[in-house]
Amino acid sequence: MEKLIAGLLLLLVLALPARAQDAFTTALPGLAGGFSEAAAAVEQLGASADPRALPVLRAMAEGRLQKTPEGALRVPQGDGFVDPATGQPADAAGAETVRLNNRVRQALRGALGQLQIISPDAGERLAAAEGVFRSRSAANVPLLEAALAKETVPRIREQMELALAASQLVGTEAEGKRSAIARLGSAGTTEARALLIEARIANPDMATAIDVSLAAIEQTLAIRRAAETLFQGLSLGSVLLLAALGLAVTFGVMGVINMAHGEFVMLGAYATFMVQEACRGIPWLAPWSLPLAVPAAFLLAAAAGAILERGLIRHLYGRPLETLLMTFGVGMILQQAVRSIFGAQNREVTSPAWMQGTMMLPGGIAVTQNRMWIIVFGIAVLLLVIAAIRYTRFGLEMRAVVQNRRIAATMGIRTGRVDALTFAFGSGIAGMAGVALSQIDNVSPNLGTGYIIDSFMVVVFGGVGSLAGTLVGALTLGVVNKVLEPYAGAVLAKVFVLVAIMLFIQRRPRGLFALKGRAAES
Amino acid sequence: MSASLAAPAPAGAGRMTLRLVLIGAMLVLAMLPVLNRLPPDSALHVSDFIVSITGKWITYAILALAIDLAWGYAGILSLGHGAFFALGGYAIGMHLMRLIGPRGVYGHPTLPDFMVFLGYRELPWYWLGFEHFPFAILMAMAVPGLLAGVVGYLAFRSRITGVYLSIITQAMTYALMLAFFRNDMGFGGNNGFTDFKELLGMPLNTPSARSTLFYASLLLLLGSLWVCGRVTRSKLGRVLVAIRDAESRTRFLGYDVTQHKLFVFVLSAMIAGLAGALYVPQVGIINPGEFSPGNSIEAVIWVAVGGRGTLVGALLGAFSVNALKTWLTTVAPDLWLFALGGLFVAVTLFLPRGLIGLFQKERR
Numbered sequence: 001m002e003k004l005i006a007g008l009l010l011l012l013v014l015a016l017p018a019r020a021q022d023a024f025t026t027a028l029p030g031l032a033g034g035f036s037e038a039a040a041a042v043e044q045l046g047a048s049a050d051p052r053a054l055p056v057l058r059a060m061a062e063g064r065l066q067k068t069p070e071g072a073l074r075v076p077q078g079d080g081f082v083d084p085a086t087g088q089p090a091d092a093a094g095a096e097t098v099r100l101n102n103r104v105r106q107a108l109r110g111a112l113g114q115l116q117i118i119s120p121d122a123g124e125r126l127a128a129a130e131g132v133f134r135s136r137s138a139a140n141v142p143l144l145e146a147a148l149a150k151e152t153v154p155r156i157r158e159q160m161e162l163a164l165a166a167s168q169l170v171g172t173e174a175e176g177k178r179s180a181i182a183r184l185g186s187a188g189t190t191e192a193r194a195l196l197i198e199a200r201i202a203n204p205d206m207a208t209a210i211d212v213s214l215a216a217i218e219q220t221l222a223i224r225r226a227a228e229t230l231f232q233g234l235s236l237g238s239v240l241l242l243a244a245l246g247l248a249v250t251f252g253v254m255g256v257i258n259m260a261h262g263e264f265v266m267l268g269a270y271a272t273f274m275v276q277e278a279c280r281g282i283p284w285l286a287p288w289s290l291p292l293a294v295p296a297a298f299l300l301a302a303a304a305g306a307i308l309e310r311g312l313i314r315h316l317y318g319r320p321l322e323t324l325l326m327t328f329g330v331g332m333i334l335q336q337a338v339r340s341i342f343g344a345q346n347r348e349v350t351s352p353a354w355m356q357g358t359m360m361l362p363g364g365i366a367v368t369q370n371r372m373w374i375i376v377f378g379i380a381v382l383l384l385v386i387a388a389i390r391y392t393r394f395g396l397e398m399r400a401v402v403q404n405r406r407i408a409a410t411m412g413i414r415t416g417r418v419d420a421l422t423f424a425f426g427s428g429i430a431g432m433a434g435v436a437l438s439q440i441d442n443v444s445p446n447l448g449t450g451y452i453i454d455s456f457m458v459v460v461f462g463g464v465g466s467l468a469g470t471l472v473g474a475l476t477l478g479v480v481n482k483v484l485e486p487y488a489g490a491v492l493a494k495v496f497v498l499v500a501i502m503l504f505i506q507r508r509p510r511g512l513f514a515l516k517g518r519a520a521e522s
Numbered sequence: 523m524s525a526s527l528a529a530p531a532p533a534g535a536g537r538m539t540l541r542l543v544l545i546g547a548m549l550v551l552a553m554l555p556v557l558n559r560l561p562p563d564s565a566l567h568v569s570d571f572i573v574s575i576t577g578k579w580i581t582y583a584i585l586a587l588a589i590d591l592a593w594g595y596a597g598i599l600s601l602g603h604g605a606f607f608a609l610g611g612y613a614i615g616m617h618l619m620r621l622i623g624p625r626g627v628y629g630h631p632t633l634p635d636f637m638v639f640l641g642y643r644e645l646p647w648y649w650l651g652f653e654h655f656p657f658a659i660l661m662a663m664a665v666p667g668l669l670a671g672v673v674g675y676l677a678f679r680s681r682i683t684g685v686y687l688s689i690i691t692q693a694m695t696y697a698l699m700l701a702f703f704r705n706d707m708g709f710g711g712n713n714g715f716t717d718f719k720e721l722l723g724m725p726l727n728t729p730s731a732r733s734t735l736f737y738a739s740l741l742l743l744l745g746s747l748w749v750c751g752r753v754t755r756s757k758l759g760r761v762l763v764a765i766r767d768a769e770s771r772t773r774f775l776g777y778d779v780t781q782h783k784l785f786v787f788v789l790s791a792m793i794a795g796l797a798g799a800l801y802v803p804q805v806g807i808i809n810p811g812e813f814s815p816g817n818s819i820e821a822v823i824w825v826a827v828g829g830r831g832t833l834v835g836a837l838l839g840a841f842s843v844n845a846l847k848t849w850l851t852t853v854a855p856d857l858w859l860f861a862l863g864g865l866f867v868a869v870t871l872f873l874p875r876g877l878i879g880l881f882q883k884e885r886r
Binding site: 330336337460 | 599673676684685686688689690692693694696697700701703704815819822823826856859860862863864865866867869870871874
């Protein structure tokens with residue numbers, strides 16, 4: 001009898017470590033087997049919650065796991081290999097990569113998720129929750145519940161809850177399904193919608209609850225779409241604003257029609273390109289070439305503007321039609337000159353790293369970084385222009401000359417100099433617009449032609465001589481364009497906007513064409 | 523915009539000389555297709571190239587005349603006349619497409635190739651009637667006239683003048699260009715119309731067709747010159763000049779400025795449309811590029827170079843600038859845009875009355 005008990009005890013002692021090892025070590029060799037065997041092994045490893053399984057499965061998912069001809073596994077580590085079963089360095093002579101199929105890959109995604117979800121690293125846990133959400137298997141429910149109980153980071157909790165809901169939805173427990181449906185309904189994503197639509201077919205008894213959740217998702221999505229359209233519209237609007245602000249000064253305030261305005265924008269874009277090329281050789285400066293390009297573009301375009309005003313335009317004051325034709329000719333010459341110097345092909349201006357990528361706003365609204373920066377830049381330039389006109393000596397003189405040239409002259413203002421500076425200022429703003437446009441458009445000699453008509457429309461629509469009008473006009477045109485685009489297509493939306501402006505002018509001819517400045521006198 | 527650009531009509535003897543020069547030039551033009559028929563080794567032989575390019579220039583001259591009528595006499599600087607020209611071209615282009623019939627690549631009895639390609643089942647309603655030549659010619663005048671009427675009515679009624687009108691008309695041609703680039707407009711999209719076979723029973727691209735079209739263009743030029751001359755010399759023409767130089771004053775004197783301007787704008791658009799209708803069969807293609815704002819403004823510079831406010835100046839400008847263009851684009855293509863841009867600057871700054879003005883000064 002004692003012998004028997006001793007024997008049982010011995011067995012128990014022997015069995016304890018064996019059982020503890022079982023989950024990992026028993027499943028491990030399965031990885032080297034056939035596809036279905038490997039998939040089953042992967043799933044077992046995932047359920048084991050054993051930290052040793054993570055590097056093995058990760059190596060497998062990345063296609064680095066090797067198996068020797070004898071069927072032993074080898075994980076590459078540093079220059080050599082280790083045996084995952086023992087954790088000791090081992091020889092991998094004649095080993096070949098463990099191959100995967102879709103079934104195994106899917107199992108791997110789930111298993112990696114299960115293992116990562118208890119990782120101490122927050123980023124890894126988040127990624128894991130997303131992985132489990134996609135792999136969704138009812139088997140993950142206890143795992144997620146355990147992980148949720150310990151989780152404290154709200155962002156990760158949310159993703160885990162969604163993953164839990166997705167897993168519960170394919171389970172068998174009715175109560176879990178109901179709470180899952182409600183949870184997914186509040187998620188408001190297309191993935192959640194897809195899950196619910198699938199679940200609706202599988203669970204006809206819960207159709208009403210699912211429909212309620214689906215309606216909630218549709219609503220969230222509609223709001224998000226509207227927000228994204230609005231953002232795109234604002235982004236286009238700020239591009240138009242940048243292109244039109246310079247015109248608002250030269251055309252709106254001075255009353256000089258400058259058809260070469262688009263070419264000043266183009267000069268600004270090429271200045272950006274040149275600054276980028278100049279900074280290329282200096283590693284610490286290269287990421288900051290874009291901010292450096294802003295003053296460079298301003299100065300280049302402003303210099304061109306000052307030369308144009310002093311050399312040509314001033315001889316044609318009071319003759320707007322001639323000014324129009326003459327500046328158009330100047331635009332042609334500038335275009336052809338740039339084409340001769342830089343070539344007709346597009347020049348590459350790269351966005352700095354801090355402007356690349358997509359940003360998530362609250363509510364899951366995706367915005368691209370460079371568009372975001374252009375909006376910021378547009379507002380900054382607008383404020384700069386307003387400040388320059390309102391609060392500087394130059395702005396004061398400019399307003400004085402516009403209001404009454406002769407009296408301004410008798411007060412000692414050198415009106416010719418103010419004319420030149422004002423025109424240079426407006427042209428410089430066009431150059432700064434070129435910096436922004438180089439980020440979203442091709443830098444080519446005819447960059448400006450695409451924007452000139454739109455810019456005039458903005459100035460005319462918003463009200464000549466009014467900076468606030470330019471802002472409102474630009475943003476309105478941008479948003480209306482983007483709202484119409486899904487229904488009518490980009491080209492037709494543009495045509496429609498042009499026609500709408502022509503009709504709008506019928507209603508508000510005075511308000512919009514109320515001329516101030518020199519042209520009003522003639 | 524009251525800047526005085528009143529070009530005084532050349533007086534007495536100067537006027538006679540001008541008329542003689544004009545008649546002489548017309549006779550030389552009329553001789554070109556005849557000289558083309560001479561044997562190639564003859565000293566007076568004129569090449570096919572000269573005949574076809576001069577025929578094209580004549581249609582350009584008609585367009586310049588139309589622009590001059592509106593700009594030089596009524597002060598309406600339209601930067602969208604290229605659109606009227608192109609619309610006229612599209613109207614005749616539709617007729618030419620219908621005449622291709624089953625000879626297209628796809629061999630469809632009625633549908634043009636591009637429609638078969640785009641999966642049309644039948645002709646769109648706005649293509650009906652274009653198989654008849656008179657209808658197509660009527661449309662080549664009516665469509666530009668109607669467009670000018672609508673745009674002009676809306677613009678003149680709200681007293682949009684000067685540069686604002688220029689920008690509006692430029693936006694108009696830009697919008698039309700964008701619209702015609704679309705495939706689902708039913709006008710061939712990007713590629714437009716080409717591969718024409720015949721017109722009025724005569725195969726295109728033969729010497730006889732070339733000279734017929736040449737003479738038709740010359741006739742239209744003389745006809746337009748006569749019409750414009752009648753208009754500008756009438757009382758109506760005087761009112762137009764008054765509007766150009768002092769619009770508000772003319773309005774306060776009791777003239778209906780809107781109607782006068784509308785009349786001349788529509789007439790000018792119709793002439794431009796007819797010019798386009800003669801242009802397309804000669805060059806054998808029409809595509810949305812003809813609507814590009816650059817084309818319209820280039821046509822304006824012909825008038826400015828020649829001398830606006832004189833009908834002869836428009837013709838002179840159209841021929842001389844295009845001759846320069848043809849020469850420069852073969853000799854030094856890169857220089858052409860510099861030269862054109864330079865022309866814009868030089869003419870506005872130094873030659874406000876154009877080449878004709880130069881002529882007049884020398885005379886005085």
